Amino acid sequence: MITKEKAIEKVIKYVSERKRNYKEVEKEKVFFEENIKIPYGKFYEQNRNVYTVTCRYEGYSHPISHYISVDAETGEILFTATPHGYAEDWEDDLVNE
Numbered sequence: 001m002i003t004k005e006k007a008i009e010k011v012i013k014y015v016s017e018r019k020r021n022y023k024e025v026e027k028e029k030v031f032f033e034e035n036i037k038i039p040y041g042k043f044y045e046q047n048r049n050v051y052t053v054t055c056r057y058e059g060y061s062h063p064i065s066h067y068i069s070v071d072a073e074t075g076e077i078l079f080t081a082t083p084h085g086y087a088e089d090w091e092d093d094l095v096n097e
Contacts, residue, residue, distance in 0.1 A: 001049070001072050001073055002051075002070075002072060002073075002074075004030050004051060006075060007030060007053060007070040008025065008027055010070055010077060011025055011055070011068045011070060011077070012025055014077045015068070018091060020055075020057075020087075021057070021058070022055040022057050022066070023056045023058045023063055024055070025053060025055050026053075026054040026055065026056060029053075029054035030051055030052070030054070031051070031052045032049070032050070032051055032072065033049070034049050035047045035049065036048065036049075036050055038050075038069075038079075040078075040079045040081075040086050041078055041079045041086075043071075043078060048072070048073070048078070049071070049072035049073055050069050050070065050071060050072055050078065051069070051070045051072050052067050052070075053067070053068045053069075053070065054066075055067075055068060064082070064083060066080055066081065066087065067080065067081045067082075069081070
């Protein structure tokens with residue numbers, strides 16, 4: 001199992017590679033959940049232990065939180081939940097155009 005600090009490192013690298021313009025990665029807002037059912041992605045409906053890291057994106061009138069889930073066993077990024085769905089959906093659509 002990876003540590004909370006390693007999950008944060010993975011998220012910082014991931015957002016950098018995807019060129020996301022987050023205002024900050026909230027290191028004090030990292031949550032660990034055991035045996036949750038994954039709602040999206042290649043592990044859809046499988047149970048996993050997950051770290052969820054909160055990132056803040058500069059919104060028009062106030063910052064908007066996005067939540068990046070990391071597999072606690074492997075360190076793999078699972079998905080990014082936003083108020084408008086999963087960020088990987090529209091990022092992958094842009095890459096495939």
